[in-house]
Amino acid sequence: MAPAQPAWVIDLKNSAGRSKPPSSIVDPPGYSAGGSSKKSQKQVTAPTQAETDDLKIKKAWEVALAPAKSLPMNMIMMYMSGNTLQIFSIMMTAMLFMNPLRALSTVGNTFSKFDGESTHSRLFIVKLAYIGLQILTIAIGIWKVNAMGLLPTTRSDWLAWEHAPVPLETSISNFR
């Protein structure tokens, strides 16, 4: 048995289904129910498919190139934050990896609103540019990590896994 609903709930629900009461009140002067009177009066021609596509692609390019704007800022920030292992530089570097990776995993989603039958092929290059820029951001991150000495690029990084060779012979001695 469902509990008895409070009165306000019933009111709320019912109000949705309620029809607008017939208005006996006259609209104020200058009010037009159909929106702006000027526009409504103009002849609105629906955009062509090609125009829409162009627009979509244009918008898509805007989205794709957005990371490029933050690249210089990222570079400067990374340069300024120094190569020491501190919580800020680590966090910033981590963000430098996290954001592009997240973006890369949702490339389809990001461009889905621009996607369509006709734009699909043209969107490919846009996505490519987007991915390229994200990779560029990651590259900055890698550069930063390398500068911090966290990449095993040098011989010393592998030294811990290098073993001294096993001598084939043994020797015992006493020189007293």
Add this chain to the structure above:
Amino acid sequence: MWMRHNPLHYLLAAGSLLSYSCRAVFSDEAFHTDFQLQLFGTPLDPSSTFFHQAAAGKAGSLLYTLSNRLIIGAINPKDGSQVWRQQLGEGTVSETEPLSKTAFLRQSKDGRVISVLSGTVAVWDAATGRAVWEYSSNLEAVDVITLHTENQLVVAFKGGEVKAFQLDSGILAWENTIGEGHDVASNFNLVDDRLYLTLNTPATNQLKTVAISPVTGAQLEEFNVGVFGKSDAHVLTPQHLPITSYRDSEYLKFNFLGTKHVKTVSIDGNTHDYRIHAITKDLVFIEFWSKSPEAPVSWADFFSIKDGSVTKVLDLPYENDITVFSLSDSGSGLFATRVNRAEIRVYDTESNTPVKVFELEKLLPANPLHAVAEVAKRRDGEIAVRVAVTLADGNVILIRNDAVVWTRQEALASAVAAEIVDVHEAEDDLEKALHAEEVSNVVTAYVKRVTRHIQELKYLPGWIAGFQQSILGILGVVDKSTVEAAAVAKDPFGFRKFVVFVTRFGWVTAIDTANHGEVAWTISLSKPTLFDKDVKGIFHFGKGIIVVVLSSGNIFQIDAINGRGMKKSAIQILPSASIMTVESATTDNRWIIAIPSKEGAKGWFWPDQNDRDLEIALKQTTISRKCEGNSGLCGYLAKPTAGGRLLLTQIWSFRLPPNQKVVSVTTPPAHNPIASIGKVLGDRSVMYKYINPHVTLLISAGPSPSTITLYLLDSVSGVILHTSTQDDVDTARPIVATMAENWYVYSYYSQSTAKGTHIVVTDFFASMNKNDPGRLAQSKISAYDQPRSMLPYGVSQAFMFPHPIAALAATTTRQGITTRALLLSVPKLGSLLSINKRVLDPRRPVGREPTAEEKEEGLFKYEPFLGVDHQRGSLSHARELVGIRSVSTAPSLLESTSIVVAWGVDIFGTRTSPSEAFDVLGRGFNKLTLILSVVAVGFGTMFLRPMVRKKQINQRWTQ
């Protein structure tokens, strides 16, 4: 031994890097984690050991002695503590043979003692041990006499020279030479204000006594006493007797000074030796003994000297036992004290039955060698005695009446060889069990582990009890010392090692490093004396067993934990043979092998069993030793044959040029782990270390008298890996070296323009190029495959040090991650110093500031002068160490900590953390605060949690 690499090591190493500039000893650790046995050495002879008034008019006397290590000093007879000590003839104490010089200690007037070593006479303040004055000559002193009225000290020298010095200032009062230096002086007596010097002329066999005026030194009279035959010998006669004595095999002859009259006393043919005691002018006490070890006999006679005749007045009975006598007069009559292992008897001069017998509570640990006694007779006739006895095991004990008051372990000052034994190794099966689990399959491993855990449950009650103790200790409820004692017994960090010494007196003694150097056990080898050459070696034979091998071929197996003698056996070996141990790689078997120096001779192995295993163990093993005649080093291959013999094939030899001779041979320590095979440079490239477990450093003197040459050899193939020479070396002074990892360090005294002690360090790398592993790139390397291009690349640097160095060693830790420190024994300072290997880095930039990369590597500008950093570099801090000649190190279970034991005369033990104790909490860590804060936070949480919950719920409701 190669450690597997673990990235964790590098983390630890990084930690060790951060804490580079550390203090060697923290003030709360000093005198707590370290210990020192302040030793004198065994008293040399009874005439140089005596009770004497420390200062005029002061009641109570101190025990003065001169030891076989040429140390004089005063011991408080009440508790056996050291009052003061001084070393005679600095640096010459490490006599490996019986003492060849004359050395004695004499009492002077109250408050002064006089020491003589060869030609050096020194007067010391008896209370403080300060030198009053010293006179040195190249003559050999025979005896000294204090003239109380003139306040002078008269010294007679062997050639007949007599010199008198003012006792207080050392100013020469007079001097005279008796017999124009052709004679040999022996006894020097003072009788009735006349000095008498006994001399014999070797050319004419004449024995004469010469009377000398103590005021002017003028020769007053000369008496021709008679013939001093070829077989005659001088006998040390107490100075205040009016006689001089000498002997042949049958007779003891007394000459009355100032006359030509000689009286002979026949000596029992059984007599091995005798000793003359006297306190007054008219009574001579002669102690006799026969020293066949099977049937020792001892007795003593009293003779009275009256009107030119010597008559026996009393004889103390023969006894088939080793007994020693002491004659004493402490104001209440003359008493002779007789000491054997079981009792002390006091005789007076009236009868040959003792006036008092003290049965000792416990048999003495060894037979007495000699004794000095003080006998006091109280008013009620009760007799009390105090005897300082030197025992045959080299120790000194003081007995009051029937009880041993104290024992000083003086035998340890005469240690011939030492070995550090890990106490845990014998009982520690855990590692093996874990290894067994690792290699077996999952099911059996699981079963093994569960059974092991069930078995370990038996330790649980003990653990709980201990835990309770330690909690109480933290809270300060229980006495701190008991907690510490419990910690010592538990020894979780492996600080407990037994250092096993073989002493010159034929005893083996172990001391406990965790228990302030207390003697853990001691056992006799039933050898009266051992010298350096008599001990072939002391070896750790696995499972807590120590093996001592003597030159005679005797092998003693001793349980290192409880000191029980396990097995005694003997093999027929040549005295020149070198002894080594061989370990089987597959089984637990071990052998002792003896390699003779004579070419073509066969070797021996012991025990004579499992020769198949031994053959396998020796298959790829090169045995190296010094060649015959000390001319170089030789390497052999050995194959066991029947009868415990080894067939030897010489496979290489390295002979020095004829104008060079071996100074020393150094090998890396047995435990020499290398955590990282390369050195990371500032630009993160790697210089690979030259890693070779078979290196041997041979230092030779020559070809010119002031040159030393260093050869680094591979002891498997005999290949010369590296050579270098040093010019302007004072080869008469000690040249010491040590090696570890991929480097060696040596020290010598340089006569060049940079005069002084030099320390030279050489690091070896696999290649001179960065990132070039050289031989290390292979997974297996053979010592025979070492082309010229693969020879090590050595980098050297020299440093100047202000003091001569007597011994060098390097610290060693369990895994070799911790930076090494070099330990230097500096006798001039009486200190054991520690220098971090980072300071002794040959790659330090010379003449310029280090670049950023070099800084990152930890290098700093090279300074040629290494000062003594007393604050950070001294392990012995305020202690004064005497006669250190060897430093041994051993790892503890803590990676940061190395155990150090320095020995020679004193024994000093400590723990050192060259990279600071990064893996253990210091003593200053307040556990109580930590526990209290945890408890407080816990309580806080308990109270706050319901409050916060309530508040949150309320907040939701009010929304």
